[in-house]
Amino acid sequence: MIKLAARMRETITFHAVEVFKDALALRNQGHDVISLSVGEPDFTAAPLVVEAANRATRAGLGGYTAPAGLWALREAIAKFYGTHLGANINPARVIVTNGASGALSLAAMAVVNPGDEVLMGDPCYPPNRNFISSAGGTTRLIPTSADNRFQLSAADIDANWGSQTKGALIASPSNPTGTSLTVEALSALIQAVNGRDGFVMMDEIYLALSFDSTARSALTLDDNLIVLNSFSKYFAMTGWRLGWMIVPEQLVDPIEKLAASLVICAPTLSQHAALACFEPESLALYDSRRLELKRRRDFLVPALKKMGIDVPVMPDGAFYVYADISQHSSDSMSFAKHLLANAHIACVPGVDFGPTHAASMVRIAYTNSMEKLEEAVHRLSKYLA
Numbered sequence: 001m002i003k004l005a006a007r008m009r010e011t012i013t014f015h016a017v018e019v020f021k022d023a024l025a026l027r028n029q030g031h032d033v034i035s036l037s038v039g040e041p042d043f044t045a046a047p048l049v050v051e052a053a054n055r056a057t058r059a060g061l062g063g064y065t066a067p068a069g070l071w072a073l074r075e076a077i078a079k080f081y082g083t084h085l086g087a088n089i090n091p092a093r094v095i096v097t098n099g100a101s102g103a104l105s106l107a108a109m110a111v112v113n114p115g116d117e118v119l120m121g122d123p124c125y126p127p128n129r130n131f132i133s134s135a136g137g138t139t140r141l142i143p144t145s146a147d148n149r150f151q152l153s154a155a156d157i158d159a160n161w162g163s164q165t166k167g168a169l170i171a172s173p174s175n176p177t178g179t180s181l182t183v184e185a186l187s188a189l190i191q192a193v194n195g196r197d198g199f200v201m202m203d204e205i206y207l208a209l210s211f212d213s214t215a216r217s218a219l220t221l222d223d224n225l226i227v228l229n230s231f232s233k234y235f236a237m238t239g240w241r242l243g244w245m246i247v248p249e250q251l252v253d254p255i256e257k258l259a260a261s262l263v264i265c266a267p268t269l270s271q272h273a274a275l276a277c278f279e280p281e282s283l284a285l286y287d288s289r290r291l292e293l294k295r296r297r298d299f300l301v302p303a304l305k306k307m308g309i310d311v312p313v314m315p316d317g318a319f320y321v322y323a324d325i326s327q328h329s330s331d332s333m334s335f336a337k338h339l340l341a342n343a344h345i346a347c348v349p350g351v352d353f354g355p356t357h358a359a360s361m362v363r364i365a366y367t368n369s370m371e372k373l374e375e376a377v378h379r380l381s382k383y384l385a
């Protein structure tokens with residue numbers, strides 16, 4: 001009998017998967033299930049990206065790349081940060097990874113020691129805790145509230161930094177809330193961590209999907225951050241498994257060394273294809289999708305509120321609404337299950353994102369067409385009535 005490693009006890013499971021499986025079963029029975037649960041865009045890769053992938057495949061460009069990725073892609077990412085996200089960075093600080101997941105894994109392996117503690121806001125993206133525990137560290141989830149846009153604050157850092165704490169992991173905009181830190185709050189938070197000689201891991205996977213087009217990278221506030229990003233969301237390439245990290249110079253060689261043995265390189269064909277993400281035609285398409293997501297938010301949030309489902313903080317990016325169902329149920333898990341069974345709408349119960357708001361909140365992803373969203377609102381209001 002093979003014994004599982006102790007860390008497997010720490011590995012948290014995704015309850016969303018349960019809802020997802022139930023939704024699949026219903027769909028297989030022929031029901032029209034509207035999925036508002038999955039955290040991936042309903043858009044696909046841009047046409048130029050698909051063409052570039054085909055060209056690279058035909059040209060036989062499927063061999064390994066350098067562990068940090070194709071230099072041309074690192075340059076293109078650095079340029080994108082300059083033109084779109086306000087930060088001028090040296091391409092040598094960009095490391096191409098297997099999605100933001102690969103970046104989170106490398107970042108945790110590179111800076112977390114066994115016994116180290118990392119602070120995160122509750123709610124947060126559930127797998128974050130698994131990245132830290134796989135490096136031997138532990139996560140301290142700090143309850144957040146609507147007052148701080150469900151984000152960690154500098155005061156939280158002050159109050160919760162302990163003898164084993166080494167850093168904080170922040171996402172802005174965040175999953176499951178779609179809310180960002182204000183520049184002032186983020187700046188204060190970074191200063192609070194820097195004052196303790198800690199690290200900030202900054203997940204900017206939804207940054208380009210900010211509805212305020214003046215949103216800027218945290219690197220504009222401090223160059224010494226570990227920034228994570230991805231082709232999954234803004235560029236709609238979830239399954240292409242491609243992301244990147246931007247790290248301080250001193251971390252480039254160690255992380256490249258780690259990547260060389262852990263993954264060798266990120267998928268090569270995806271890297272060649274991703275170069276086409278930065279063509280003006282592709283960028284124009286992504287921006288029109290961003291505006292489409294904003295339109296969906298502007299439809300969905302007031303509609304939910306009308307039905308007594310509060311949205312305590314208006315999301316300002318990504319494609320999630322963190323919604324309060326407590327007027328209708330005291331248990332978000334059974335709310336989600338009943339909603340699926342009776343109205344054929346899938347959403348994610350709050351329990352996945354941390355204990356603080358587990359019972360009262362659900363995450364609704366508006367990764368579906370306007371038509372489907374209208375249908376979902378119609379079904380939801382009938383169901384709640």
Ligand SMILES: Cc1ncc(COP(=O)(O)O)c(C=O)c1O
Binds near residue numbers: 242
């Ligand atoms: C906040 C956040 N970070 C990281 C990821 C990982 O994304 P990927 O590995 O597809 O880039 C996700 C995916 O949903 C996410 O929501």
